Amino acid sequence: MKLIHTADWQLGKPYGRFEPDVRAALTEARFDAIDAIGKAATLYGADHVLVAGDVFDTEGPEDRTIVQAISRMERHSCRWWLLPGNHDFARNGGLWDRVRQRAGGTITVLSEPQPHEIEPGVWLLPAPLTHRHNLDDPTDLFDGMATPGARLRLGVAHGSIRDFGTQGETKNQIAPDRARRSNLDYLALGDWHGTLKVDARTWYSGTPETDRFQRDEPGHILLVDVDEGCEPTVTPIRTGRFxxxxxxxxxxxxxxxxxxxxxxxxxxxxxxxxxxxxxxxxxxxxxxxxxxxxxxxxxxxxxxxxxxxxxxxxxxxxxxxxxxxxxxxxxxxxxxxxxxxxxxxxxxxxxxxxxxxxxxxxxxxxxxx
Structure with missing residues (x-):
C-alpha cells in the first residue's frame, strides 16, 4: 500500500519576528501545504496520510486555525490520521476534543495508544504524547499492542531518536531500533523539521513548509510504498513554498x-x-x-x-x-x-x-x- 507521511505542520505558528505582511504569507503557506499534501495523495494513489505530531503549534489554537485545518483536509478524499505531539499534546477537554467536534469521518485523532486496522490486515500503532515532555519512550507500548492477522504494522510517533540539542526536542526519546524491536514495517516520526532517514524502515518526514533558518531546503512530505516482507520505498516530495x-x-x-x-x-x-x-x-x-x-x-x-x-x-x-x-x-x-x-x-x-x-x-x- 501507499501512504503519505508528514509531520510538524505547526498551524497557528505566530512568526512574531516578522512584519505583518510576511507573517500573513507564512501563515497562509502552512494551510496551503495541507492542500498540497491532499493533492499529492490523490496523484500518487495514497489513501492514508499519517501526520506524526505537532499538527498545531500550541494546545490552544484559535477556532479559525482549527476550522481552516479541517476544511482543507476535508477537501480531499484521503483519510487523515492526526497524532498529538509535544506542541499539541492530548489532554481531556483540550484541543483534540475541539477537533473531533468539527471533523468528519475522514479525519481520525490518534489521542489514545490503541491500534487501528486502517485496511484489512494493515494496522496503525500510534504513540500520542500526553505531556509536552515525557520521560519514557512513548513507543514502548508498541510491543504490547495486539494486531491480529496483521500483514503490515505501521507505527507513528513524535520524539527524538537522538539528542538534537538546540535544534530539536531533547525529551520524548525513542529507541533508535524501535522498528526492529516492535516488528514494524514502517515507523513514521515527527519532531525533526528536516527530512531524515534513521534506517530503512524509520524516517522523519520533516515539516511540509520550512519555518526557520536552520536549513536551505524547502519542506517535504514522504511518499511511502510498503509491502509485506519488503523494505519500504520512500520518496521525498516537495511541498514547501518558501x-x-x-x-x-x-x-x-x-x-x-x-x-x-x-x-x-x-x-x-x-x-x-x-x-x-x-x-x-x-x-x-x-x-x-x-x-x-x-x-x-x-x-x-x-x-x-x-x-x-x-x-x-x-x-x-x-x-x-x-x-x-x-x-x-x-x-x-x-x-x-x-x-x-x-x-x-x-x-x-x-x-x-x-x-x-x-x-x-x-x-x-x-x-x-
Missing part, C-alpha cells in the same frame, strides 16, 4: 559584493525567499555604503524578507573619501578628528567608526540630492 536561506559572505570591494548578489538572485526564487545575510571584510567606506545601499534599496524589495548582519564588514575611509570631505569645511574637520580617534583605538574607536560612517552617508545623500 525557502529560508542563510548566507555568509566575505567581501572586500563592491565588485565582489555585486557578483555575489547577482549569483544568488539568479539561483533563487526571490519572492519565495527569506534571507539571513552576514557580511564580513574590510573595504572602503564608499564601497560599504554602496553595498548596504543595494541591500536596502534593491535586494530587500526583491526577496520576501531580508535580515542583514554587517557588524563585521569594516568600512575604513580611503584617501579619496577623506579628500571629498576635507573640502567641506567643518565636515572635513569632523571627519579628520573621527579618523584620528579610530586610529588611536580604545573604547571610543567603535563609536567614532559609526559616527564617521554616518557622516559619510549623510554627505553622500546630499551629493546625490
Amino acid at each position: 525557502q529560508w536561506i542563510r548566507r555568509s559572505w566575505t567581501v572586500n570591494d563592491q565588485a565582489a559584493f555585486d557578483a555575489e548578489c547577482d549569483q544568488m538572485l539568479a539561483s533563487i526564487d526571490p519572492p519565495a525567499t527569506l534571507l539571513e545575510l552576514s557580511l564580513a571584510g574590510i573595504t572602503s567606506l564608499t564601497d560599504r555604503v554602496a553595498m548596504l545601499g543595494r541591500l536596502e534599496n534593491d535586494v530587500s524589495h526583491r526577496v520576501r524578507y531580508l535580515d542583514v548582519r554587517a557588524s563585521d564588514l569594516v568600512g575604513r575611509p580611503s584617501e579619496d573619501d577623506l579628500a571629498q570631505l576635507a573640502v567641506e569645511g567643518m565636515l572635513g574637520v569632523a571627519a579628520a578628528k573621527l579618523s584620528a580617534r579610530i586610529d588611536a583605538g580604545g573604547p571610543e574607536a567603535a563609536v567614532a567608526k559609526r559616527a564617521l560612517e554616518r557622516l559619510f552617508v549623510e554627505y553622500s545623500r546630499e551629493e546625490k540630492a
Whole structure:
C-alpha cells in the first residue's frame, strides 16, 4: 500500500519576528501545504496520510486555525490520521476534543495508544504524547499492542531518536531500533523539521513548509510504498513554498559584493525567499555604503524578507573619501578628528567608526540630492 507521511505542520505558528505582511504569507503557506499534501495523495494513489505530531503549534489554537485545518483536509478524499505531539499534546477537554467536534469521518485523532486496522490486515500503532515532555519512550507500548492477522504494522510517533540539542526536542526519546524491536514495517516520526532517514524502515518526514533558518531546503512530505516482507520505498516530495536561506559572505570591494548578489538572485526564487545575510571584510567606506545601499534599496524589495548582519564588514575611509570631505569645511574637520580617534583605538574607536560612517552617508545623500 501507499501512504503519505508528514509531520510538524505547526498551524497557528505566530512568526512574531516578522512584519505583518510576511507573517500573513507564512501563515497562509502552512494551510496551503495541507492542500498540497491532499493533492499529492490523490496523484500518487495514497489513501492514508499519517501526520506524526505537532499538527498545531500550541494546545490552544484559535477556532479559525482549527476550522481552516479541517476544511482543507476535508477537501480531499484521503483519510487523515492526526497524532498529538509535544506542541499539541492530548489532554481531556483540550484541543483534540475541539477537533473531533468539527471533523468528519475522514479525519481520525490518534489521542489514545490503541491500534487501528486502517485496511484489512494493515494496522496503525500510534504513540500520542500526553505531556509536552515525557520521560519514557512513548513507543514502548508498541510491543504490547495486539494486531491480529496483521500483514503490515505501521507505527507513528513524535520524539527524538537522538539528542538534537538546540535544534530539536531533547525529551520524548525513542529507541533508535524501535522498528526492529516492535516488528514494524514502517515507523513514521515527527519532531525533526528536516527530512531524515534513521534506517530503512524509520524516517522523519520533516515539516511540509520550512519555518526557520536552520536549513536551505524547502519542506517535504514522504511518499511511502510498503509491502509485506519488503523494505519500504520512500520518496521525498516537495511541498514547501518558501525557502529560508542563510548566507555568509566575505567581501572586500563592491565588485565582489555585486557578483555575489547577482549569483544568488539568479539561483533563487526571490519572492519565495527569506534571507539571513552576514557580511564580513574590510573595504572602503564608499564601497560599504554602496553595498548596504543595494541591500536596502534593491535586494530587500526583491526577496520576501531580508535580515542583514554587517557588524563585521569594516568600512575604513580611503584617501579619496577623506579628500571629498576635507573640502567641506567643518565636515572635513569632523571627519579628520573621527579618523584620528579610530586610529588611536580604545573604547571610543567603535563609536567614532559609526559616527564617521554616518557622516559619510549623510554627505553622500546630499551629493546625490
